[in-house]
Amino acid sequence: MSTALRDRPLRILGGRPLGFVARNVAQSRNYVALANMARRYRDPLPAAMRYFTGRGSYPARVAVRTPSGTLRPTLWSPDDMITLNEMFCREDYRVRRPPRLVVDVGSNIGLSALYFMSRGPSVRCHLYEPVPRNAERLRLNLRGFEDRYELEQVAVADFAGQSAFRLEQTGRYGGLGGSLPDMTTVGVEHIDAALERALAAADTISVLKIDVEGDEGRLLAAARADLLARVELIYVEAFQIEVAVPDGFVASEACDTLCMRNTALSAARG
Numbered sequence: 001m002s003t004a005l006r007d008r009p010l011r012i013l014g015g016r017p018l019g020f021v022a023r024n025v026a027q028s029r030n031y032v033a034l035a036n037m038a039r040r041y042r043d044p045l046p047a048a049m050r051y052f053t054g055r056g057s058y059p060a061r062v063a064v065r066t067p068s069g070t071l072r073p074t075l076w077s078p079d080d081m082i083t084l085n086e087m088f089c090r091e092d093y094r095v096r097r098p099p100r101l102v103v104d105v106g107s108n109i110g111l112s113a114l115y116f117m118s119r120g121p122s123v124r125c126h127l128y129e130p131v132p133r134n135a136e137r138l139r140l141n142l143r144g145f146e147d148r149y150e151l152e153q154v155a156v157a158d159f160a161g162q163s164a165f166r167l168e169q170t171g172r173y174g175g176l177g178g179s180l181p182d183m184t185t186v187g188v189e190h191i192d193a194a195l196e197r198a199l200a201a202a203d204t205i206s207v208l209k210i211d212v213e214g215d216e217g218r219l220l221a222a223a224r225a226d227l228l229a230r231v232e233l234i235y236v237e238a239f240q241i242e243v244a245v246p247d248g249f250v251a252s253e254a255c256d257t258l259c260m261r262n263t264a265l266s267a268a269r270g
Helices: 018-025 028-040 044-053 078-088 111-117 132-141 191-199 216-222 263-269
Strands: 064-066 069-071 101-105 124-128 149-152 155-157 161-167 174-176 182-190 205-210 231-237 249-254 257-262
Touching: 028 044, 028 064, 028 078, 044 078, 064 078, 078 111, 101 111, 101 191, 111 124, 111 132, 124 191, 132 149, 155 161, 155 191, 155 216, 182 191, 191 205, 191 216, 205 216, 216 231, 231 263, 257 263
Parallel strands: 101 124, 101 205, 124 149, 155 182, 205 231
Antiparallel strands: 064 069, 161 174, 161 182, 231 257, 249 257
């Protein structure tokens, strides 16, 4: 059943804090994203209205042009619209060429996985999303790509077992610990086990993407150095947190996303 949001108050960028909006005004990538909206969205004006005002009816399918054709992921809230724009217009996880293998920690409703797999027909993904509702929505958004991804419905951390997982109504935000209003119990897999699973069938991981609501630094620090040495590119969300760059990587930051490139593998790939 559709959730009507037409009568909600006007919200700039979906209700983002003014400090966040002001900081992003200075980011050149946001102006690239603005130009990309006209090219990437099949109906750019309604998409832009959803993104900038936070208004519209949900669930909604928004058509986006990709190298694999026009895709129509389902969004359930204005927060999902923000994510869609970050993935396909701002390209927070930009790749120079289609990645062969992606490990996506914190896959949410599958928009980042959809971005990666739409880069080319040979891209494969290992996805991690512990929240059952998000996992169900992820499967819906990745219809047609079933033979190219594996989904583990667990959290990834610096330990293994079971843990309380906090989340909020939209499902966009959640993590182990924290103070969000809702709580559930989820299975937890160690980061090393997640990397080992992917590397069991490949020499290298093209992209390791980590979005775990503030635990990115701790999670990355817990990964074995010999496993990270086989990762070409690491993306982490780095908003108001410190992330130590692993040995052998060089880092650049844009729009609160930290990109770390493996210098040895980059030189080998050319």
